Amino acid sequence: MESNYHIPVLLKEAIESLNIKPDGVYVDCTFGGGGHSRAILQQLNEQGKLIGFDQDKDAERNLPKDERIIFVPQNFRHLQRFLRLHKITKVDGILADLGVSSHQFDAAERGFSIRFNASLDMRMNQQQQITAADILKNSTEQQLHKMFEQYGEVTNSKTLAKTIVEQRRLTAFQTIDEFKQAVSSAVKGNPQKYFAQVFQALRIEVNDELGVLKELLQQIPATLKPGGRVAIITFHSLEDRIVKNFFRSGTFSETEVDEVYGTKTESPFKIITKKPVVPTAEEIKNNSRARSAKLRVAEQL
Template sequence: MSSAYHMPVLYQETLNGLDIKPDGVYVDCTFGGGGHSRGILERLGADGKLIVFDQDADAQQNVPDDNRITFVPQNFRHLQRFLKLYKHNQVDGILADLGVSSHQFDEGDRGFSIRFDGPLDMRMDQRQELTAADLLKTYSQQQLHKLFEQYGEVSNSKTLAAHIVQARQKTALTGIDSFRAMLHPVVKGNPNKYLAQVFQALRMEVNDEMGALKDMLQQAAAVLKPGGRLAIITFHSIEDRIVKNFFKQGSFEEEEDHPFLSVKKEEVFRIITKKPVTATDEELKRNSRSRSAKLRVAERQ
């Protein structure tokens, strides 16, 4: 397994949060370079099992030769279906480290990074059809405005959407460099930060990251044994809010306080991390990517 491929964030904190039983069945929803999986395997005995998901075909080269591990080349939104297929209807723990692996950022032709010229692709699963270029070509001004505002938290998202719609009539937005040049007149503040926010929004939309996260969380609640742990690492405030609300109330909406209504909800999870766990100073020095990482852990009731 390759640590150069991707350095796992909050490594020790995540493994401790999962509270691994040597004979348990665990799922790593985001295998990547296999860093967290390596830690799980070290804590499992001969009878333990690890099922790993990754929709990116490149990740399969990191799977170790170990008969306790099963690689599923799929998006984690199909969690329940593939666990059933491999005869694991219930599991002891599930981990998801959301976001993009360092490897994906470093491969210029994948289109995830502003550092290289390459196609505006951004598909984590190369089998899917929609690319970032397709999205920029076909989305309405309103759709573009909404996605840059929500997923990129871009300050002038309305202006940006209007600018793209106007520019695409004259220019084919297919490559990163030409897209960056086209954006130049509307960039606000630090150009690198601005472009990173725009790219993040496109990536989240192309891969339906929020939809996949919600699907996975609901299925995780169904497949975890009582006492089983769910550990999620997020890198974005929207993801973190979704996880926080789901752990707290088993749904994705913000809970409203009704002073005259007291509805007793069945509590699905017991929250283990009262506040999200963040990187230590030492980890921040070693891995700048851990700066925005937040770990939340909950236990199935």
């Protein structure tokens, strides 16, 4: 068991919010280092069950020897399919921690971190074909502009997209350093912060993170038992907004009221967290990666 694989964020808050029944069935959508999963297992009796999803091969090494756990080496966008496969129709609780695991950031060769020079990879699922290098090479200027603007909130995303398209005619950037050098003229403000936003956008695109989140959310009403809870930990405003809107109205749009009829879409949930739960100063001090975490919880009606 790798204790430094990933420090679970908002552990106590997330587990408490699930209201765990000792004989219940729970899903950890992002098994990772197994921190949240182990905390759930501690509250289950022999009848209880935990289903852990993780598409990253490396996560399997962290599985505890425990009969009550079923590990699914797949992306959690396939939630219902794999629950059905294991003859499970409804569950008592679902937890998803959407952060990239510390292990993924710290494994230089995975290409997630701007701290190392490695190939531009960023795939959470190594079986997948498309890497960050492919996206930089094959996307149009407009696609790049939109990606950096929407997913990274990069201030000069238009200039950056133009620079990438110009530079890739001259050089193929396969590594992080090659890429950083090629676009150095476009960097605004603190380079560290700038590239963190650029890399966030690339990572979201490579792994279709927002599409995956939406697919998960759409399956939750049919998967949770009445009174069952869903707890989701997000790490940037894009994800948080999607979760907030879905919990509030059962849709992804911001508009709650139909202008013509004044009708409000009925949410399948009761919202447990009126405001998102954020880490304590103490937790942030011990784990700087918890800084931007937000936990939202809803209960199935």
